[in-house]
Amino acid sequence: EDIVYPLTIKVGYSTGETDPRGVALAQFKEDVEEGTDHNVLIEIHPEGELGSDGELIAGLISGDVDVTVSSAGNYALYATRLGVSALPFLFEDFESAWKFIDSDEIQAVGGDLEEYNMHILAYFDNGFRCVTTTEKVGPVLDAKDMDGLNIRTPDNQIVMETMSELGATPRSYPFAELVDALKDGTFDAQENPIPVIYNSKLYEVQKYLSVTNHSYDTMPLTIRSDLWMGISDEYKTVIEDAAQKAQDYNRSLVKKQSEDCVEKLKEEGMIVNYPDLTPFRKATAGVSKVFEDVFGEDLLNYVKEATK
Numbered sequence: 001e002d003i004v005y006p007l008t009i010k011v012g013y014s015t016g017e018t019d020p021r022g023v024a025l026a027q028f029k030e031d032v033e034e035g036t037d038h039n040v041l042i043e044i045h046p047e048g049e050l051g052s053d054g055e056l057i058a059g060l061i062s063g064d065v066d067v068t069v070s071s072a073g074n075y076a077l078y079a080t081r082l083g084v085s086a087l088p089f090l091f092e093d094f095e096s097a098w099k100f101i102d103s104d105e106i107q108a109v110g111g112d113l114e115e116y117n118m119h120i121l122a123y124f125d126n127g128f129r130c131v132t133t134t135e136k137v138g139p140v141l142d143a144k145d146m147d148g149l150n151i152r153t154p155d156n157q158i159v160m161e162t163m164s165e166l167g168a169t170p171r172s173y174p175f176a177e178l179v180d181a182l183k184d185g186t187f188d189a190q191e192n193p194i195p196v197i198y199n200s201k202l203y204e205v206q207k208y209l210s211v212t213n214h215s216y217d218t219m220p221l222t223i224r225s226d227l228w229m230g231i232s233d234e235y236k237t238v239i240e241d242a243a244q245k246a247q248d249y250n251r252s253l254v255k256k257q258s259e260d261c262v263e264k265l266k267e268e269g270m271i272v273n274y275p276d277l278t279p280f281r282k283a284t285a286g287v288s289k290v291f292e293d294v295f296g297e298d299l300l301n302y303v304k305e306a307t308k
Contacts, residue, residue: 003230005039009223011067012050012059014175019199020257021069021124021219022046024250028242035238040231042067048176054155060118060224069124069221073156079112080294086158086215087291088284089277090307094125094255097216105302110220118222121240122247125254126217127193129159132206132270137188139208139271143167143279151189152178158287159191159215165284179205193217194265195257203268210273211262212280221247 011029013021022044029042050056050065053074059065061078076083085106091097100106101123110120131140133149140146147167153159155172163170168189173181181187182205190202197209221243231239266272288300295303 003227003232006041007039007231008041008043009066009227010043010045010050011069012045012048012056012065013069014048014053014056015046015196015200017046020195020250020253021126023253024124024246025069027249028246031242031245032239035242036235040235040239048174052174052176054174057118057222060222061116063117063224063226065224066227067121067221067223069219071126071154071156072218072220073158073215074154075113075118075220075222076157077155078116078118079109080157080291081109081112081296081299082220083156083158083291084109084295084299084303085218086156087303088158088162088214088287089281090303091128091216094251094258096307097218098125098251100306101218103306105299105306109299113220113222114225117225118220119225119228120220120222121243122221124219124221124247125251126219127195127254127258128213129191129193129215129217130197131189131191131210131212131214132197132202133189133208133210134182134185134205135207136185139273140189140210140212141273141275143275143283149189150187151191152181152187153191158291161287161290162214162284163191165287166280167283175200178202182206191215193254193258194261195254198257198261198264198268203265203270206270208271208273209262209265210275212275212277214280214284 053070056068073083073086149168152173153170160170
């Protein structure tokens with residue numbers, strides 16, 4: 001498409017402005033606008049204003065949304081291999097997860113989105129996903145406590161399969177409506193990274209946090225390809241540099257908040273448990289088998305080697 005400057009780029013995401021992705025996007029906006037002498041303007045819509053995660057990603061395809069940042073598993077609806085980093089219990093810490101995401105092999109997998117009109121600018125971080133439950137159902141202290149748990153998940157096939165293998169009943173539901181759904185008892189439980197649990201005040205509707213770290217959540221920051229192709233090389237460089245800087249900022253925030261927010265959640269009255277993860281690992285060992293055909297042998301072998 002022919003671009004007329006100043007160009008306004010619409011960015012939508014599902015969480016609030018205090019969430020690490022919101023904070024990093026505010027910096028991204030500043031860097032892009034300054035670096036292009038305000039010829040490229042970034043218009044940010046938080047809290048699902050432009051739609052749920054699924055709708056935002058579909059919006060890139062239809063051209064209704066220009067940029068979004070969402071869990072890799074949410075993009076896997078289109079490019080299945082992109083969800084591979086969400087397989088259960090792959091990483092012990094943030095550094096090994098980042099090394100994996102930034103490897104040439106996984107960056108190449110990101111190219112799968114190009115045919116769906118999405119170009120990846122950076123890989124934000126959402127942290128490690130953990131389970132929270134209501135007072136009514138009690139805490140998850142053991143893998144057996146997952147049995148029959150009515151749990152909200154994103155529309156992420158790997159996370160849903162992981163929950164199913166643990167005996168829970170997962171159902172996807174828009175994040176922006178989650179607090180109300182937990183309030184009215186639609187769900188007994190949900191799973192999200194610790195910074196999201198704190199920043200979105202899920203402690204107001206959930207009593208127990210079990211630090212399961214069952215799935216690592218990387219979040220591609222994507223721009224629609226047809227728009228990207230029309231942007232001048234000079235401005236592309238500015239946008240890429242700003243995206244990388246935002247990625248680093250976002251990652252450091254998520255890592256710090258994953259540590260700091262546990263204490264803050266306790267202060268808010270949440271009861272925090274650290275279950276033995278061995279039975280969780282055993283119960284979910286078959287998840288990668290379910291996706292064998294879609295991930296392909298080469299990719300799964302790479303994952304096995306890289307996450308030893």
